[in-house]
Amino acid sequence: MAAVTELGTALRALVDASVSTAVGPEELRAAAAEARRATALLEADRRPPGRLPPLDDPVAFRRVYSPVTGVGSAVAPPLTLRGDPAGGVRAEATLGLLYEGPPGYLHGGMSGLLMDHLLGAAAIHAGLWGMTAHLELDYRGPVPLGVPLVLRGWVERNAGRRTDVAGSIAAADAPDRVLVQATGIFVTPRAEKMDAYFATVTDAAGRHTPPGRPTDATAVQP
Numbered sequence: 142m143a144a145v146t147e148l149g150t151a152l153r154a155l156v157d158a159s160v161s162t163a164v165g166p167e168e169l170r171a172a173a174a175e176a177r178r179a180t181a182l183l184e185a186d187r188r189p190p191g192r193l194p195p196l197d198d199p200v201a202f203r204r205v206y207s208p209v210t211g212v213g214s215a216v217a218p219p220l221t222l223r224g225d226p227a228g229g230v231r232a233e234a235t236l237g238l239l240y241e242g243p244p245g246y247l248h249g250g251m252s253g254l255l256m257d258h259l260l261g262a263a264a265i266h267a268g269l270w271g272m273t274a275h276l277e278l279d280y281r282g283p284v285p286l287g288v289p290l291v292l293r294g295w296v297e298r299n300a301g302r303r304t305d306v307a308g309s310i311a312a313a314d315a316p317d318r319v320l321v322q323a324t325g326i327f328v329t330p331r332a333e334k335m336d337a338y339f340a341t342v343t344d345a346a347g348r349h350t351p352p353g354r355p356t357d358a359t360a361v362q363p
C-alpha cells in the first residue's frame with residue numbers, strides 16, 4: 142500500500158505539473174522520455190479488466206485505483222470519504238488545473254463524476270448498494286479551483302431495490318451556498334443482471350468477488 146500510494150502521489154504531482162507547466166518544447170520532450178521509461182517499467186506485469194488489484198477490498202469498498210478515491214490513481218484528487226455527522230457521507234478537496242473547465246473553475250463533468258461517487262457512497266454507507274440509474278445536476282455557481290471544497294451525499298429515500306440520493310458541492314468557507322446540487326437514483330440490479338455484469342469479476346487470488354453484498358457499508362471512516 143505504501144508503494145502504491147508513493148507512485149500515486151508522484152504521478153499526481155507529475156500530472157499537475159504537466160498541465161500547469163510553462164517550460165519550452167525541449168523540457169517537454171525530455172519529460173516525455175522520462176514518462177515513457179516509467180510506463181515501460183509498469184507494463185512489465187498488468188492485470189486484465191475484471192480482476193481486482195491485490196490491495197482492493199470489495200467488502201470494505203476499498204478501490205486503490207478508483208478515479209475518485211484511489212490513492213494509486215494519477216487522476217483521482219483523491220477524495221477521502223467520511224461519515225457525516227449531519228447524515229450521509231462527506232469529503233473535502235482542493236482541486237487543481239487538471240480538472241479545469243471554464244478558466245479558473247471546475248469542469249462540469251468533473252462535478253458529475255464527484256457527485257456520482259458521493260451519492261453512490263452515501264447509498265453504500267446506508268447499506269443500499271446500487272448502480273447509478275439516473276443522475277441530475279443543477280449548476281448554481283461555478284466551482285472555484287484551488288479553494289477548499291466540501292462535498293456531501295445523503296440518502297433521501299429507499300423502496301425495494303431503488304434508492305433516491307442527493308448531494309452537493311460548496312466552498313468550505315461558505316458551506317450553505319450550494320454551487321452544485323445533485324440528485325440521483327441508484328438501483329441494485331436484479332439478480333440476472335448482477336450475474337451478467339459481474340460473473341467473471343475476481344480478486345487477485347482468483348476468487349469470485351461481485352460487488353454489493355448487503356453488509357458492504359463499511360468503508361467510510363468515522
Ligand SMILES: CCCCCCCCCCCCCC(=O)SCCNC(=O)CCNC(=O)[C@H](O)C(C)(C)COP(=O)(O)OP(=O)(O)OC[C@H]1O[C@@H](n2cnc3c(N)ncnc32)[C@H](O)[C@@H]1OP(=O)(O)O
Nearest residue numbers: 202258261262265266272273274275303328330331360361
Ligand atoms: C460508504 C462506503 C464507501 C464506498 C466507496 C465506494 C463508492 C463507490 C461509488 C461508486 C458510484 C458510481 C456508480 C457507478 O458508476 S455505476 C455505473 C453506471 N451505471 C450503470 O452502468 C448502470 C446501467 N443501468 C443498468 O444496468 C440498469 O438500468 C439498472 C441495473 C440500473 C436497473 O436495472 P434493473 O433491471 O435491475 O432495474 P428495474 O428496471 O427492475 O428497476 C428497478 C427500480 O428502479 C427504477 N429505475 C430503474 N432505472 C431507472 C431510471 N433510469 N430512472 C428512474 N427509475 C429507474 C425502476 O422504475 C424500478 O423502480 P420501481 O418501479 O420498483 O419503483
